[in-house]
Amino acid sequence: MRDEYYGRLLVQRYQLLEIAGKGSMGQVYQAKDTLLGGVIVAVNFLSRSKMNQRVRDRFMREATISALLGEKSIHIVKVRDYGVDEEEMPFYVMEYLKGDSLKEAMQNQPMPLPKFFSFMRQICLGLQCAHDGIEIDGNVTQVVHRDIKPSNIIIIKDATLGELVKVLDFGIALLKSDESPTGFMGTPAYCSPEQMDGKALDNRADIYSLGIMMFQMLTAELPLKPKTSSFDGWFQSHHYQKPKLFSEVRAKLDLPQALMDIVNRCMAKTAEQRPNSVTEVLKVLEQIEQNSAPLTTQSQSYTANTPPTVEAICLQSIWPKDKPRAEIVFPQLIQYRETEIATMWIMLSRSDIEKYRNNKPHSQFLFVGSPHPMLLWLTTLYQDEQQHRMLPCYLDLKKPIGEKILQILNQTGSYRLILFALEGDERCVCTIEGKVPTRKMQLLKEWLLESQNTGANHGQIKESKRSLKEELDTLKPKLVASLQRQISKKH
Structure with a gap:
């Protein structure tokens, strides 16, 4: 529903739209962030009826607590900004959650x-x-x-x-x-x-x-x-x-x-x-x-006294209903005990899965810090120069999952490929463990710090992705040649 504030431009940045709900101390509006290309946000105003110094202090503390916690966990609403309008009404800006x-x-x-x-x-x-x-x-x-x-x-x-x-x-x-x-x-x-x-x-x-x-x-x-x-x-x-x-x-x-x-x-x-x-x-x-939970036929058996392995947990993965059944790649976090595992979910033909399932994956990373920080996580399954699959996965480092996966790769140097068959059902067929070379982990750490110190520019995500694609196209022949040399040395 609309009220008298509809269309109002707050601090020359946030254009108020409809009332989205109520917080514990005031009204919440849906708004456009005009500085970032019209990204939808939520603006929480302190109620006029509660306008005293004690409540103002508590309102600001709520914004501070939420901002600090939201940076630590994707399971807490993120706060982006705090201020007062021309009538001295405090407000803070949150991510809009639909x-x-x-x-x-x-x-x-x-x-x-x-x-x-x-x-x-x-x-x-x-x-x-x-x-x-x-x-x-x-x-x-x-x-x-x-x-x-x-x-x-x-x-x-x-x-x-x-x-x-x-x-x-x-x-x-x-x-x-x-x-x-x-x-x-x-x-x-x-x-x-x-x-x-x-x-x-x-x-x-x-x-x-x-x-x-x-x-x-x-x-x-x-x-x-x-x-x-x-x-x-x-x-x-x-x-x-x-x-x-x-x-x-x-x-x-x-x-x-x-x-x-x-x-x-x-x-x-x-x-x-x-x-x-x-x-x-x-x-x-x-x-x-x-x-x-029932285990699939590929899962490793375990009892109440023997916790499941990472492999067993990953093998229980089910292809998301909101994803098309096509040869696509996307990142995913899997909860394991008190930690999370960085995984890449992949759908391939069953023949390709059988071809590469026993091969060691090779990881490569490309980074662009501007106009919007993004990482290209490239995993290659390789048999020879003619038979290899490059699996590009783009991570938006201003999204919680992108930042979290980069942190895990940097800290643990390991990940899992979760493979699903085009011709099969929704269950995982097999998993492959991958490792990040130590020399690349240092790069990931530097990129993580750079991305955290760089502002988001959501309107330019496509431009950053295009830059990464162009760089990948240039590097592909060199990457294949490099892999061929590495494998030849081992043999």
Whole structure:
């Protein structure tokens, strides 16, 4: 819907469009960033009705916390700018996220387990980043969100990740360096007993809220039912009412016992009885998922006492439904225990896969820093001068996945090719491990630093990509000759 601010040009840069929603302290507008070619952003204004110095300070702190956390995790909304308009109204600019909240995604029915595990993994990674802390004035300070609930989680379509989940609204977040609690703040249905009391909090308050939300995702119902929906009604329920049993809510859910146990632990009335960290919750959920998921015929077998290998996890990959069945290449991150693996997903004919599956891939990188920082990650599967496949993969280093993959390649020097057959089903056929030579890892480190210190110019992405393609066309004959010499020396 539109209001009187439609079309207004904010600080000679952001052209306000429609109201996109509400934050914890004000109105959020969809806007065009005219400086960057009309890129759509979200502008969050502090409400006039809350215009006092204390709230202004908190609003600026929300922007600061979100900006710092958004740079550390792709699972937290990114903040791009902060300022005040000509009427001294504070605002900050965020990435515009077009998607559904978790509340909308649940659709009042139990969520399928594969989707539950995927969403929870990403939510936990976002919260883990907050709980690990941000550096303010030279000190690392933990952040407690205090308002974890389905409406503060958004799911957006992503070309590489399929569905990307982000945690929103750090408007009432608590820094552990705060000298004293600020009384009760939060959403009563999801608040821990100690939060209802207005006591000092730590990360386990968020874990309680996470437990409430997980129960709701799995059953489509809240675990507590107060006598009234007033603050006092919820206060009594969180302090004294036992959460519903899963069997009471949905007799035919057939959930793993370990999953019900971890949800119940998160909802414990006292913080000491809950898991100590989101990392612990994440590990348990991943183990449950691994133990309950069927393996493909190519996967390596494992038991509850033997965690799956990287190979086994990669072999469970399924071709995304939003990708065409064609000979294409794209980057992807795969979660493995507490880390992520850099992978390149490739669809080829089955004959090509059989031809190259036992060959060692060769990696080459080309970089352009302007007008927009991009990396060409080129992997070549080689038999001889006539039989080789070059697999170009372009990484936008101003996108979270591009930056993250470059970081992983620089830090670990390893990656996986995930191969799918054109003539087959959606399951992975095989994987190939690749290594980045040490001399190239130093280059990657330099390029990563340069890209982080270079501004984005999204309107010129095509120009950067064209430059990389031209450079690749020039280098192709030299690359093939170089590979031929390397292989000849080995033989």
